[in-house]
Amino acid sequence: MEIPYTVETRPDTGLFNAKLGIWLFLASEVMLFGGLFSGYVLLRTGAIDWPHGPERLSVPLAAFNTAVLIASSVSMVLSRRALKIGQFAKGRAWMLATIGLAVAFLGVKLFEYREHFHAGDVPARDNFFATYYTLTGVHGLHVAGGIIVMAYLAGPGAAMWNRQRVRYENRVETVALYWYFVDLVWLVLFPALYLL
């Protein structure tokens, strides 16, 4: 038996299965990050003394990483657009560019972590670094997850383009939605942790 609406949209909802699935997944992700952010607000507001982000963290590095992530969202949009008009090579090239930018983001993050660890700023130092590592660590894991999925779609998963083109486009679309969400989370984390 064939599963319906894996490629075409369901008439009453206007969505294909994967798109509905990714929206539900993103709703659960909002709750996950919402819980973590709520814990951060609780600790920060409840603390008698809380250091300002720029005193402890590198704002230029984080600003660079923000630009990298925004650029990766743009390259993802360009990848989707190229695939939509049938330009597979171009679409894949933009997706590889997105992967490259995501790897660069993680590279900078690991460099930051290493500098902090060398300076003795480990998670156990205080609540500031405990929340910093938790929030950026969970976000970093999401970036790594996105890299794995995009690498699959640009690599072995790309064979689907020749067999089921629309389904492949749908997969890229769902990954793109996930990627925009990961970028959006960073746009909340950056000012909250680094600037305030």
Next chain:
Amino acid sequence: MRRLTAIGVAAMLWPNAALACPICFGASDGPMAEGLNAGIAVLLGVTVFVLGGFAAGMIRFARRARRGPDREQA
């Protein structure tokens, strides 16, 4: 069982020792209580946002189903 009963009886005799919140001890205007309120407000906001999104999605689906298929692209 006896131990549990003893704990229960002790909790009834000395209720102050069994307070649910040992952090603020009733100080509702301290920084910890303020932090707790702010944390609850944030989480409540997130929950309302997600549930609002669900409700909006359901209303959209219902309207679309009433209107008939294929009038709108996903």
